[in-house]
Amino acid sequence: MSARRRKPALKTFVIPLAVYKTGVHVAIGDEGEGAAYCRKILGDAPEGLGEAGRCYTRSGYPPVIWLPGKPDTSDAAGDLAHEALHAALFLAESVGINVSCANSEPICYLVGYIVSEIIRRTF
Numbered sequence: 544m545s546a547r548r549r550k551p552a553l554k555t556f557v558i559p560l561a562v563y564k565t566g567v568h569v570a571i572g573d574e575g576e577g578a579a580y581c582r583k584i585l586g587d588a589p590e591g592l593g594e595a596g597r598c599y600t601r602s603g604y605p606p607v608i609w610l611p612g613k614p615d616t617s618d619a620a621g622d623l624a625h626e627a628l629h630a631a632l633f634l635a636e637s638v639g640i641n642v643s644c645a646n647s648e649p650i651c652y653l654v655g656y657i658v659s660e661i662i663r664r665t666f
Contacts, residue, residue, distance in 0.1 A: 555580055557605075558660045560653075563634050567657055568607040571665060577609040595622040598629035602637075606630040608657075613665045627657040 553576035557566040570580040581588035585601045595618075596610040608630055614623040631653040635642050642650045 553577060553580060554665065556664055558657060560634065563638055565605045565634070565637075567630050567634075568605055569661055569664075570607065570609045571612065574609075574611065577611075581607050581609065595619075596626045598626040598633075600629065600633040606633050608661070610661075614662060615666075623661060624654065624658055627654045627661070630657060 553570055553572040555568070555570045557568050559566045568580075568584050570577045578588050581599050584607050585599055585604050587601075588599055594611070596608065599607045599609070606629070608626045610619070610623060610626070612619065614620045628650075631650050632642065634653065635650055640646070640649050
């Protein structure tokens with residue numbers, strides 16, 4: 544009998560953002576389990592999470608970032624930054640922050656924080 548390789552369990556955590564009175568939910572791993580986690584948090588989730596990752600947002604709910612694996616390559620780090628920006632823009636809009644070149648610091652700090660927290664918690 545050959546040994547079956549077990550898929551790593553879905554890693555989930557929440558990045559608390561007290562100033563926004565919410566957090567960013569993060570799921571890293573299997574696409575099917577990631578979709579189930581999104582449904583649990585948001586009540587539903589579109590079919591298919593995508594190849595590189597996805598950020599799900601729904602008014603009145605926290606954003607959920609799904610990544611297929613650790614962001615351990617330059618491409619995966621770029622995908623993480625991309626999804627973190629989606630989450631940050633959603634959060635900024637939800638509290639009335641106008642994002643522009645003249646007012647970019649709030650979004651830049653938020654994206655940096657989300658990215659650094661995901662990296663810190665996955666390595």
